[in-house]
Amino acid sequence: MESTSNSKIANLVWEFNFRPDHYTHTSWLDQMPDGPIIKKLVGKQRSADRIVQYLLQRFGIENQVFFNFSNALTRIALWSGDDLERLVLYTGTVFYFKRVQKIVVREEVQQLQEQLGSDLFSFMHRRAGLMKGNLPLDLKLPEKLDPHHSLIVAGMLCLNQALQEYPVALRKRLMLKLPYQWYLLLKKAEPLGKQLHGQNKECAALIQKIAIEVRMRIDSDGQIRFN
Numbered sequence: 001m002e003s004t005s006n007s008k009i010a011n012l013v014w015e016f017n018f019r020p021d022h023y024t025h026t027s028w029l030d031q032m033p034d035g036p037i038i039k040k041l042v043g044k045q046r047s048a049d050r051i052v053q054y055l056l057q058r059f060g061i062e063n064q065v066f067f068n069f070s071n072a073l074t075r076i077a078l079w080s081g082d083d084l085e086r087l088v089l090y091t092g093t094v095f096y097f098k099r100v101q102k103i104v105v106r107e108e109v110q111q112l113q114e115q116l117g118s119d120l121f122s123f124m125h126r127r128a129g130l131m132k133g134n135l136p137l138d139l140k141l142p143e144k145l146d147p148h149h150s151l152i153v154a155g156m157l158c159l160n161q162a163l164q165e166y167p168v169a170l171r172k173r174l175m176l177k178l179p180y181q182w183y184l185l186l187k188k189a190e191p192l193g194k195q196l197h198g199q200n201k202e203c204a205a206l207i208q209k210i211a212i213e214v215r216m217r218i219d220s221d222g223q224i225r226f227n
Contacts, residue, residue: 009069012078016173017065020055021048025081027180032058059176064169073162073204076211077170081177083214088178091158091210092151093124094132095139100124100147115147123213131209135202139195149185156186161196162203 015022021042029035029042038054041047056062069075076087103109113121139157141150156178163171175183196203 009075009078013067013069016078017067017169019052020059020061020173020176021051023081024055024176025179028176031180059172061169061172064167064172066167066169066173072208072211074166074170076207077174079177084174084177085179085182086214087207087211088155088159088182089120089151090123090155090214091207092153092155093120093128094137094206094210095141095154095158096147096150097124097128099141112147116151120151127213131206131213135206137196137199137202137206139192141192152182153185153189153192156182157189157193157196158203159207160186161193161200162207164200 026039029039032038038051041051053062066074066077069078076084079087100109100112103112116124137158139154141154145153160171163174
């Protein structure tokens with residue numbers, strides 16, 4: 001069992017470093033001048049080597065690799081893009097739930113639930129406060145930001161801070177798994193990130209707590225499973 005698990009991780013690490021064509025979010029290709037051509041070639045065996053080299057060079061990571069996935073925080077970078085998106089959004093709720101607690105109009109609460117979806121809204125309502133616990137993390141978000149974008153900005157800033165001391169080879173590849181628009185939001189929100197400076201460990205602790213929630217499910221037999 002352990003051998004199988006190690007083999008799977010080894011494959012994920014190899015893919016992470018050398019096959020960006022397997023996981024780069026399509027929105028990153030869409031913003032390239034030659035994106036449509038690249039999208040057509042991705043997945044075709046004959047052009048795989050050329051596409052891989054092109055993407056590695058395009059993103060500036062052809063000579064940068066990362067193999068030290070010995071801790072839980074770095075292994076998050078091996079997750080699928082969908083799971084990473086959930087991680088970011090769920091993390092964002094920790095910085096947003098206090099604002100939601102101030103809403104007293106029922107229609108506004110229902111509107112927020114429709115915007116975020118029932119799962120995310122339920123997590124924010126029931127679990128976000130518990131996730132923060134005694135962590136001294138605060139982040140003032142612009143009032144003009146809608147709820148969904150607020151969660152993205154907060155989650156991205158926290159994740160970025162948690163990984164701040166890790167090399168670009170890790171951080172940039174992880175970013176490629178997320179929508180390009182989320183990357184733009186992070187860049188625009190960098191001044192807000194000053195509120196989290198020096199709180200790498202606190203952000204890392206929060207990210208890992210949220211990660212457990214994101215990967216956990218309860219089966220029909222009532223047993224807790226981890227993906």
